[in-house]
Amino acid sequence: MIEFKHVDIKYGDFTAIKDLNLTISAGEFFTFLGPSGCGKTTTLRALVGFNIPASGQILVDGKDITRESVEKRQIGMVFQSYALFPTMTVYENIAFGLKVRKLPKDEIDRQVNQVAEKIRISSQQLKRNVAELSGGQQQRIALARAIVQEPKILCLDEPLSNLDAKLRISLRSELKRLQRDLKITTLYVTHDQDEAMNLSDRIAVFNNGYIEQVGTPYDIYNHSRSEFVCDFIGDINRLEAAMLSDINRQTGASLKENLTGFIRIERVLSLEKPHTARLKGTVEDLEYNGMLAKYTVHACGQTIKIVEKNDGREFFRPGQEIIFYISPDDIMQYQ
Numbered sequence: 276m277i278e279f280k281h282v283d284i285k286y287g288d289f290t291a292i293k294d295l296n297l298t299i300s301a302g303e304f305f306t307f308l309g310p311s312g313c314g315k316t317t318t319l320r321a322l323v324g325f326n327i328p329a330s331g332q333i334l335v336d337g338k339d340i341t342r343e344s345v346e347k348r349q350i351g352m353v354f355q356s357y358a359l360f361p362t363m364t365v366y367e368n369i370a371f372g373l374k375v376r377k378l379p380k381d382e383i384d385r386q387v388n389q390v391a392e393k394i395r396i397s398s399q400q401l402k403r404n405v406a407e408l409s410g411g412q413q414q415r416i417a418l419a420r421a422i423v424q425e426p427k428i429l430c431l432d433e434p435l436s437n438l439d440a441k442l443r444i445s446l447r448s449e450l451k452r453l454q455r456d457l458k459i460t461t462l463y464v465t466h467d468q469d470e471a472m473n474l475s476d477r478i479a480v481f482n483n484g485y486i487e488q489v490g491t492p493y494d495i496y497n498h499s500r501s502e503f504v505c506d507f508i509g510d511i512n513r514l515e516a517a518m519l520s521d522i523n524r525q526t527g528a529s530l531k532e533n534l535t536g537f538i539r540i541e542r543v544l545s546l547e548k549p550h551t552a553r554l555k556g557t558v559e560d561l562e563y564n565g566m567l568a569k570y571t572v573h574a575c576g577q578t579i580k581i582v583e584k585n586d587g588r589e590f591f592r593p594g595q596e597i598i599f600y601i602s603p604d605d606i607m608q609y610q
């Protein structure tokens with residue numbers, strides 16, 4: 276178990292992290308999510324030992340490690356830039372930490388081969404120079420190099436961000452499989468909400484040095500606790516007073532008309548359901564990608580996005596009237 280207790284982290288006069296409190300369970304895949312500069316890397320580096328907090332404590336299994344040396348912590352880390360040794364072979368890169376620990380040669384050999392198998396690096400690839408490998412392959416080696424040390428905790432700072440979209444998705448599922456097999460407590464940093472939702476048991480959403488919300492992907496998406504979280508994680512519509520008032524009138528709900536209402540775009544329905552308001556608008560624009568049609572619609576004096584799955588019917592065209600339904604239960608509001 277990892278605990279951050281009232282942790283402040285400063286760079287000179289600048290406080291990057293303010294009073295951070297967080298508990299991560301053993302075996303969890305836990306993600307720090309947030310926009311650039313919000314303090315994700317700073318927090319992760321404090322756990323690994325590269326940043327020492329100005330105040331507060333970091334505990335691992337009840338033991339205070341706030342000021343312990345990096346080497347003693349037994350935490351593996353993979354950085355955004357893989358930081359491999361370019362003149363060494365793949366084998367030598369993976370074996371590096373074990374050599375530093377002066378393990379016997381045959382033991383190093385056994386462990387390197389075992390990890391290579393887990394991470395699907397062939398014996399051919401082990402002999403190659405890392406400079407000859409693609410980005411995705413290098414990222415795999417970086418991961419193997421961290422895992423071979425059998426760390427208690429694995430920290431990954433945007434490990435997939437240098438890769439193209441397809442490779443990112445395939446490495447993402449490998450990473451998930453590996454973490455499930457090894458059951459290693461994993462802290463993952465990303466600013467990609469899709470990646471966070473896909474990989475994590477729980478997510479902490481960071482904003483400007485604070486945590487806005489901690490929860491499962493389901494919670495964070497469906498019960499966003501603040502406007503920031505709601506907006507950062509997924510596509511939303513902002514509903515203004517006129518539309519909220521119409522929804523209240525039709526359903527007897529008591530949405531606050533002086534506050535903006537937020538609704539996920541896929542919760543604006545094209546088919547009627549019980550306890551929904553029936554609303555009318557005009558299609559202004561259509562984005563179509565084969566699977567989905569995304570409409571921009573003018574209704575109640577505002578713009579709203581509606582997304583519809585391709586069910587074989589003709590799509591609506593700009594200028595056409597469209598009927599949609601909204602349940603007040605799907606609307607989130609914040610003070």
Ligand SMILES: Nc1ncnc2c1ncn2[C@@H]1O[C@H](COP(=O)(O)OP(=O)(O)OP(=O)(O)O)[C@@H](O)[C@H]1O
Binds near residue numbers: 291310312313315316
């Ligand atoms: N070495 C440093 N010296 C001074 N300020 C720093 C240093 N490292 C980070 N900061 C500042 O601390 C804040 C948090 O930075 P951090 O690197 O933790 O952000 P991040 O969430 O990891 O962002 P990104 O997604 O861009 O990697 C930023 O305002 C940044 O400018």
Ligand SMILES: [Mg+2]
Binds near residue numbers: 315
């Ligand atoms: Mg960072």
